[in-house]
Amino acid sequence: MSEETSWGPCVSCKWWQVEPDASVAYQTVGQCIDESLQPYTLRISGNGGCNRYIEGEPARAAGASEMPPVAEPSR
Incomplete structure (x- = not known):
């Protein structure tokens, strides 16, 4: 599958930052x-x-869960 057509959950996506x-x-x-x-x-x-979705470990940065998020993307 290409990046444009693959679907997956945030919990295992490299673009999800917590x-x-x-x-x-x-x-x-x-x-x-x-x-x-x-x-x-x-x-x-x-x-x-x-x-x-791209399978991988989620990124980590302080402020990722705030409303609205204030963390800078770490990738």
Whole structure:
């Protein structure tokens, strides 16, 4: 699958960014740092998902779970 057509959950996506000490779980709230979605300051739980999914470890940065997220993308 190409990046444009693959779908997956945020909990296992490299574009999902969570707090440094947060557990990686479906209930955890973080932010999406996919370059094309950054302008939207998207705050989403690990249970979310989309077609920008790329399997990997979530990034970590302080402020990723705030409303709105204030963390700079770490990738």
